[in-house]
Amino acid sequence: MANVLRNSAKFGFSGVLSQLSIHSRHGRECVSPCFSLQQRNNSTSPKIKVDLDSSTGVAVLRMQSPPVNSLSLDFLTEFCINLEKLEMDRSCRGLIITSTLSKVFSAGLDIMEMYGKSPERCGEFWKAVQEMWLKLYGSNMATIAAINGSSPAGGCLMSIGCDYRIMVDNPRYSIGLNETQLGIVAPFWFKDTLVNTVGNRAAELSLELGLLYSAPDALKIGLVDQLVPEDQVLSTAQDTMSKWLAIPDHARQIDQCVYIIYNTSPLPLDHARQMDQCVISVCIYYI
Ligand SMILES: CC/C=C\C/C=C\C/C=C\C/C=C/C(=O)SCCNC(=O)CCNC(=O)[C@H](O)C(C)(C)COP(=O)(O)OP(=O)(O)OC[C@H]1O[C@@H](n2cnc3c(N)ncnc32)[C@H](O)[C@@H]1OP(=O)(O)O
Numbered sequence: 001m002a003n004v005l006r007n008s009a010k011f012g013f014s015g016v017l018s019q020l021s022i023h024s025r026h027g028r029e030c031v032s033p034c035f036s037l038q039q040r041n042n043s044t045s046p047k048i049k050v051d052l053d054s055s056t057g058v059a060v061l062r063m064q065s066p067p068v069n070s071l072s073l074d075f076l077t078e079f080c081i082n083l084e085k086l087e088m089d090r091s092c093r094g095l096i097i098t099s100t101l102s103k104v105f106s107a108g109l110d111i112m113e114m115y116g117k118s119p120e121r122c123g124e125f126w127k128a129v130q131e132m133w134l135k136l137y138g139s140n141m142a143t144i145a146a147i148n149g150s151s152p153a154g155g156c157l158m159s160i161g162c163d164y165r166i167m168v169d170n171p172r173y174s175i176g177l178n179e180t181q182l183g184i185v186a187p188f189w190f191k192d193t194l195v196n197t198v199g200n201r202a203a204e205l206s207l208e209l210g211l212l213y214s215a216p217d218a219l220k221i222g223l224v225d226q227l228v229p230e231d232q233v234l235s236t237a238q239d240t241m242s243k244w245l246a247i248p249d250h251a252r253q254i255d256q257c258v259y260i261i262y263n264t265s266p267l268p269l270d271h272a273r274q275m276d277q278c279v280i281s282v283c284i285y286y287i
Contacts, residue, residue, distance in 0.1 A: 047075045049100070050082050057093040058241050059086050059141075060234070064100040068107035071154045073121075075110070076128035083135045093249060094241045095139065097162060098146035098234060103173070105145075108153030114284045122281040129154070130273055133189065136161035137260070138268070140253055142244035146237040147224065151175040152212055153182075157190050160197045160223070163244065163256070166237050167215045169227035174212040176223070181210030184287075187276060189267045196263050198222045 047065035052058075061082060063069040071079075086092045099105045113125045136143060136158065143162040150173045151159050159165050159175065167173065177194055179186040186194075186207055195203040202221045205211065218224045228236045244252070266272045 046078075048078050048082055050086065052086065052089070052092055054091050056238075056242070057091055057245065058096065058238065059092050059094070060096045060098065061086075062098055062100045063106060066101060068104045069099055069101060069155070070107045070110035070112075071129070071132070071158075072110035072113055073125045073128050076125075076132050080128065080131050080135055083139065087135070087140060092141060094142045094144070094245050096144045096146055096234070096237045096241060097158070098237070099148055101149060104149040105147045105151040105173075105175075106155030106158055107150070108155045108157075114287060117284070119281055119285050122284045123277055126277045126280045126284070130189075130267065130277065133157060133161055133193070134268065137193065137264075140249070142241060142252065144237045144241055144244070146233045147173070147175065148230065148233050149173055152178050153186075156223075157193065160193045164226075164240060165224040166226045166228055166233055166240065167218060167224040168230045168233050169215055170230065171214040171216055173215050175215070175218050176210075176212040177207055178210040178212045180208060181212075184283075187280060188265050189276070192264045196259075 047063070047069075049062045049064055051060050051062075053060075061079075063075075063079075065072075065075055069075070083095075086095060109129065114122075117125070142164075144164045144166065145159040145162040147159055147165060147167040149168070152174065153176075156175050156177050167175065177186045177190055179190075191203065191207060194206065197203075198206065198221050206213075206221075206223075213221065213223055215224065215227055219227050226236065226240075267276060
């Protein structure tokens with residue numbers, strides 16, 4: 001543990017994950033010389049747009065994959081590449097995630113990825129889902145989800161993978177891990193992330209009944225931290241981010257790291273990750 005804490009101070013949570021023998025290679029110390037200034041500041045790709053304001057150190061990642069920002073293998077790959085670039089950029093300290101689509105933040109995993117695909121493809125897809133969560137939950141950046149629409153299942157996972165959630169105050173927008181309603185089961189690390197957000201009992205009810213919460217109900221159980229009018233979601237996220245960035249990065253990162261280490265099952269470990277991947281790939285294949 002002492003080693004883990006020493007390393008957490010040096011590398012942040014992502015760094016600690018890599019010390020625990022996993023994939024993550026992107027502590028703040030590791031700045032790739034490969035990216036040009038232009039590449040670092042702005043990148044536009046078909047499904048995701050990132051704008052980094054180098055004067056504030058805050059990047060806004062906009063998901064722009066109609067109709068519903070579903071998390072396909074292509075989407076997840078792009079998402080992870082963008083996160084990785086930002087993670088390696090010393091000038092970026094905070095990340096806000098939002099959607100350009102009206103009414104939808106993200107519909108969660110792309111259902112077409114779970115239908116009629118080969119075992120290899122299922123494995124690749126699931127690895128990308130794991131990667132998205134590991135990169136986001138383990139990020140050294142302060143992360144805020146500006147949830148401007150519905151966010152079921154994998155969309156909810158993405159939201160609770162952030163440090164803070166601001167949702168549009170609209171009772172028609174819903175959020176939650178509704179997998180059981182679809183006849184499938186949220187993996188244990190979805191559960192851990194939910195428990196870390198809303199506590200044990202609320203998570204248990206929520207998962208077993210596959211509850212989707214309206215924005216006001218999500219606030220009541222602590223699934224989101226704040227509700228705001230639609231036109232204020234981004235500005236509120238920016239204001240909130242400045243409070244997070246007033247905390248020295250190393251202190252916030254160590255605190256987060258200790259919290260996660262004590263409260264999260266061992267997906268970061270290679271064997272747990274591979275076992276999870278294997279079980280889920282087989283499940284998807286036989287659905
Ligand atoms: C023991 C273990 C067993 C099995 C393990 C297997 C898997 C792993 C287990 C769990 C993890 C799963 C996580 C997930 O994320 S599963 C996905 C769950 N997502 C949903 O349930 C969301 C479904 N969508 C909606 O509720 C609505 O679409 C939404 C509220 C997001 C938006 O509503 P709106 O009215 O604006 O749009 P729609 O008309 O409904 O949709 C437009 C368009 O988009 C298509 N669509 C919607 N969701 C998805 C999706 N997740 N993937 C792909 N495509 C999606 C929808 O079909 C419409 O298409 P079209 O008809 O062609 O216009």
